[in-house]
Amino acid sequence: MxxxxxxxxxxxxxxxxxxxxxxxxxxxxxxFDNAATSQKPIAVLDALRDYYEQDNSNVHRGIHSLSVRATEGYEGARDKVAKFVNAASRQEIVFTRNASEAINLIAYSWGLSTLQQGDEIILSVMEHHSNIVPWQIVAQKTGAVLKYVELTETEEFDLEQFNSIISNKTKLVSVVHVSNTLGCINPVEEIIAIAHQYGAKVLIDACQSAPHIPLDVQAMDCDWLVASGHKMCAPTGIGFLYGKLDLLLAMPPFLGGGEMIADVFLDYSTYAELPHKFEAGTPAIGEAIAIGAAIDYLTSVxxxxxxxxxxxxxxxxxxxxxxxxxxxxxxxxxxxxxxxxxxxxxxxxxxxxxxxxxxxxxxxxxxxxxxxxxxxxxxxxxxxxxxxxxxxxxxxxxxxxxxxxxxxxxxxxxxxxxxx
CATH class of the missing domain: 3.90.1150.10 (Aspartate Aminotransferase, domain 1)
Structure with missing residues (x-):
């Protein structure tokens, strides 16, 4: 056209x-500041206001009508996110405050429990701080080693150099899909395929791609993907983590408290099923409902x-x-x-x-x-x-x-x- x-x-x-x-x-x-945050359509503003005017109640904790409606809206939004990124299961979608929290969830849950001395984490030099700092902290705590993919002459992801630094020691590759500074669209499918040949897991930061490009996590075959709602017409304070089911099942909880438990005893606790294991406390209910409305809106366009x-x-x-x-x-x-x-x-x-x-x-x-x-x-x-x-x-x-x-x-x- x-x-x-x-x-x-x-x-x-x-x-x-x-x-x-x-x-x-x-x-x-x-x-022209949309990479920092997008504006919100009336449909999203209405969804947020309607929740507080008509359905405001805590989710999963009541049998009265307001709680039931709030829960339906909240969990319905999860279904919309799952469809938006083509997740295999709604259990693979965890609501977070933003992509930064989602990356920290992976870093502290999977990273601290999995990485060991000498293991390697590969990032790129174009990463947002939120995809650098958590891995620096994890590397300091575990003895893992950080490696960085450099730029080509055209200031893009250097796939050839990536091939030269990845090894059997590599346990994680964590890269941005679209750079918020360079604007380059990284070859994530190739990156993921190469990483998996070495047995490494792959995290994709989709903050700058989810609002603009159709996503298919199954076709991509990433292990995790994160995004922030506020860059895709949703409110601030809501984002999501996609993770393959087997990985999320194996990962320990990131935060402890209400909602993420099955049973609590004085000396131990058991944890809720996915995705609630990773959603401690009262969530951002209205914001989650609104990200569902944002996805409806983007899909309609x-x-x-x-x-x-x-x-x-x-x-x-x-x-x-x-x-x-x-x-x-x-x-x-x-x-x-x-x-x-x-x-x-x-x-x-x-x-x-x-x-x-x-x-x-x-x-x-x-x-x-x-x-x-x-x-x-x-x-x-x-x-x-x-x-x-x-x-x-x-x-x-x-x-x-x-x-x-x-x-x-x-x-x-x-x-x-x-x-x-």
């Missing part, structure tokens, strides 16, 4: 997102449609950025039709500070992010302290890209004139 045809996606959905229809500093909002439209936006964005002198983008260049990377661009402008660019753009109603994007090691490798990042979603338009480009050029010209 051409971008003219696909623009109807954004035209159709924009009215569903109230926050987009406001002025910032007297200018219409252009929201169509993940294939979202992906195709964002490819068109990517091609258009990078074409416009190439026309700005002394601007450098990071990660691979998209093809002419926008394939090969995500709909985000981290960039620097020679001689200018990324935070200054973002501050000035905000005065024009344009929201982008600046800094290290929780990828400090990667930025050190790239030789910059921070980058500016414009990240798009399916409710964004080419007209907004045009407005961003105009604002960026004017901001650059302003700083150049001040520096002269």
């Amino acid at each position: 051409t971008i003219t045809q696909e623009k109807t996606i954004a035209a159709k959905v924009r009215s569903d997102f109230p926050i987009l229809h406001q002025d910032i500093h007297g200018k219409p909002l252009i929201y 169509g993940m294939d449609n979202i992906h195709t439209y964002e490819e068109e936006l990517t091609a258009y964005l990078f074409k416009q950025l190439r026309g700005i002198p002394n601007l450098r983008t990071y990660g691979p260049q998209p093809t002419a039709d926008g394939k090969g990377r995500a709909a985000l661009a981290a960039f620097t402008v020679e001689g200018l500070d990324a935070s200054d660019l973002a501050t000035m753009l905000d005065q024009e109603g344009i929201a982008i992010r600046s800094g290290h994007h929780c990828t400090q090691p990667l930025h050190r490798i790239l030789g910059v302290s921070g980058t500016a990042r414009a990240s798009l979603y399916f409710y964004n338009t080419t007209e907004e890209i045009d407005g961003f480009i105009v604002g960026l050029k004017e901001t650059i010209d302003f700083f150049r004139s001040v520096m002269e």
Whole structure:
């Protein structure tokens, strides 16, 4: 489809997102910070409000009508997540606060109980801090060794180098599906297949892919996959962990308390069946129901449609950025039709500070992010302290890209004139 045809996606959905229809500093909002968090459609806001207005009650703990309805909504959302990622069983979906908590769950449950002195964990240098710090802690506690996959000349995952460092000592490979800085889409199917040849488990960080790309964990054959709801039109405070059933069954609980038990005695306890073994205490019920509503919404738009439209936006964005002198983008260049990377661009402008660019753009109603994007090691490798990042979603338009480009050029010209 051409971008003219696909623009109807954004035209159709924009009215569903109230926050987009406001002025910032007297200018219409252009929201290009979607890699940090997405905006929420009315259907999701309604689901959250309806729970608190009509069904507010604790789940799994009552036989009265409110508790039954709350439980049905909460567990129904689990079914929606399972279908969304094509899990083999609803028991393979664990609700967490976010992807960071999900990674920590794996690190502290599986990692601390499985890894030993000399075992190897392979990460990549492009990982978000949430997929580095937990493994550093586990490595310090267990004596495991961290190894890192480096970048190719096009600033992508170096599959050849990965092949050279993986070994029979490798017990875990934990990599991001889509980099939040480089925008590259990593070859996770190949990575997983190679890792499994060595008997290693594989964790996929899908925070930047779940909102944008159709996922199939069975086809992918990953052992675990994590995502955060707030990046996929759901509220903050809710995410999920997918794990293969046999792995989750073998893993000890991460947190202890109510809800995750079968029976408690003074000297020992037995634990609930999956997935409740990993969901201690009162969960984020309304937020879970709302992530179910977000999945309904994304499904109604169509993940294939979202992906195709964002490819068109990517091609258009990078074409416009190439026309700005002394601007450098990071990660691979998209093809002419926008394939090969995500709909985000981290960039620097020679001689200018990324935070200054973002501050000035905000005065024009344009929201982008600046800094290290929780990828400090990667930025050190790239030789910059921070980058500016414009990240798009399916409710964004080419007209907004045009407005961003105009604002960026004017901001650059302003700083150049001040520096002269």
